Amino acid sequence: MANLKELKRKIGSVKNTQKTTKAMKLVSSAKLRRTEELAKRSRVYASKLTQLLNEIAAKMKHMRAEGLDNVYFRETEPKQVDIVFITADKGLCGGFNAQTIKRVNALIESYRKQDVKVRLRAIGRKGIDYYRFNGMELSDEIVGLSSAPTYQEAAEFIAEVTDAYLKGHSDRVIMVHNGYVNMITQEIREDQLLPVDTSKLDLDQVSLSDLEMEPEDDDTLLEALVKRYLEYSIYYALIDSLAAEHSARMQAMDAATNNAKEMVKNLTIKYNKARQEAITTELIEIISGMEALK
Amino acid sequence: MEFLKLEIVTPGGVIFDDDVRQVTLPGADGEFGVLPQHAALVSLLDSGVIEIEKKDGSVTAVAINSGYCKVDEEKTLCVVDGAVALNDGDLAKTLEEVQELLQKAQASSTAIATAVSKVERIAKA
Numbered sequence: 001m002a003n004l005k006e007l008k009r010k011i012g013s014v015k016n017t018q019k020t021t022k023a024m025k026l027v028s029s030a031k032l033r034r035t036e037e038l039a040k041r042s043r044v045y046a047s048k049l050t051q052l053l054n055e056i057a058a059k060m061k062h063m064r065a066e067g068l069d070n071v072y073f074r075e076t077e078p079k080q081v082d083i084v085f086i087t088a089d090k091g092l093c094g095g096f097n098a099q100t101i102k103r104v105n106a107l108i109e110s111y112r113k114q115d116v117k118v119r120l121r122a123i124g125r126k127g128i129d130y131y132r133f134n135g136m137e138l139s140d141e142i143v144g145l146s147s148a149p150t151y152q153e154a155a156e157f158i159a160e161v162t163d164a165y166l167k168g169h170s171d172r173v174i175m176v177h178n179g180y181v182n183m184i185t186q187e188i189r190e191d192q193l194l195p196v197d198t199s200k201l202d203l204d205q206v207s208l209s210d211l212e213m214e215p216e217d218d219d220t221l222l223e224a225l226v227k228r229y230l231e232y233s234i235y236y237a238l239i240d241s242l243a244a245e246h247s248a249r250m251q252a253m254d255a256a257t258n259n260a261k262e263m264v265k266n267l268t269i270k271y272n273k274a275r276q277e278a279i280t281t282e283l284i285e286i287i288s289g290m291e292a293l294k
Numbered sequence: 295m296e297f298l299k300l301e302i303v304t305p306g307g308v309i310f311d312d313d314v315r316q317v318t319l320p321g322a323d324g325e326f327g328v329l330p331q332h333a334a335l336v337s338l339l340d341s342g343v344i345e346i347e348k349k350d351g352s353v354t355a356v357a358i359n360s361g362y363c364k365v366d367e368e369k370t371l372c373v374v375d376g377a378v379a380l381n382d383g384d385l386a387k388t389l390e391e392v393q394e395l396l397q398k399a400q401a402s403s404t405a406i407a408t409a410v411s412k413v414e415r416i417a418k419a
Contacts, residue, residue, distance in 0.1 A: 045305050048301075048373050052373060055336070055364070151375075212334065212335040213336055215337075220338075221336065
């Protein structure tokens with residue numbers, strides 16, 4: 001019976017797929033745990049750094065006649081915006097990459113309407129592939145960083161972005177990535193990297209004591225701190241995105257495994273029905289043959 | 295005896311968080327010591343060695359590549375890029391790690407030698 005054989009083959013193939021998806025889910029959950037740990041540890045560093053930056057910026061705002069007038073903080077009407085976005089290097093993680101791309105597209109659209117030029121800097125193969133396919137130009141294409149983030153490489157990348165900003169090639173840098181909330185939720189995050197988003201800092205806190213600075217030049221200190229802050233922001237975003245990727249993949253693979261299970265169930269019922277049908281037909285044939293002989 | 299709280303944070307996590315008697319930091323404009331009740335200060339840190347006199351009077355060291363510190367009356371916070379702490383394990387290995395860390399930070403060879411010998415001296419004391 002061709003139909004029976006076909007069904008049996010199908011069941012076997014779905015079962016194999018199920019094995020693969022199950023394994024991928026396990027791998028992702030192990031990786032997620034590791035990445036989550038990394039994110040947790042670096043969160044402390046991030047919060048301390050932000051706190052330090054905040055204090056120095058607040059001090060400069062209060063102590064100096066001209067206020068906080070530094071190139072890193074100067075908010076201008078943008079003419080050229082750089083969008084840095086992070087996607088995964090691999091697929092099979094549900095809508096993870098698509099969501100980021102969708103947000104980037106929406107951003108591009110809204111800036112285009114305001115007659116602002118947009119330049120894209122992509123991290124992660126999936127995003128690169130998408131924009132290449134759609135014939136959009138990417139000024140940076142970085143592969144491998146989003147699946148294995150290192151501080152060094154992240155710092156090198158952001159140094160280049162900062163350089164372009166300082167030279168006036170761009171007036172605003174925005175970063176988009178899909179961040180990790182918990183095991184089952186991811187959230188698109190959009191951060192303004194440059195100029196530093198002062199709304200996130202609490203600049204109006206009154207400093208309790210006069211803070212001595214070393215080196216004396218405030219700008220040197222602030223500049224170095226802002227650079228570090230940026231490096232860290234991108235590094236943290238990469239880790240965050242990686243954690244989100246793993247959790248998204250875990251979910252996708254879980255759903256796939258469940259679907260496969262459902263499919264096997266349905267196919268088995270079909271198979272049994274077909275088998276029963278075959279038996280019935282055969283029986284009828286035998287009986288009618290016997291009847292004919294009488 | 296008065297203590298100040300010292301916290302050293304790196305991207306890899308918190309590596310030191312305890313009350314100490316005194317700490318010596320490698321500032322960008324030169325080395326400086328911090329005792330409890332030190333005036334508020336923010337400083338850039340150069341690659342070098344943080345010397346810590348712990349609560350019980352024993353001395354330990356943490357080699358760093360670069361970072362910042364913020365001192366106020368009761369607390370000193372160091373936010374550094376990379377650090378190697380002196381521990382009870384293999385000294386030779388620790389020294390090697392210190393050297394590697396500083397080399398990555400492109401410190402001059404004299405700075406590396408000073409830092410390594412300092413860590414060694416403290417370890418053997």
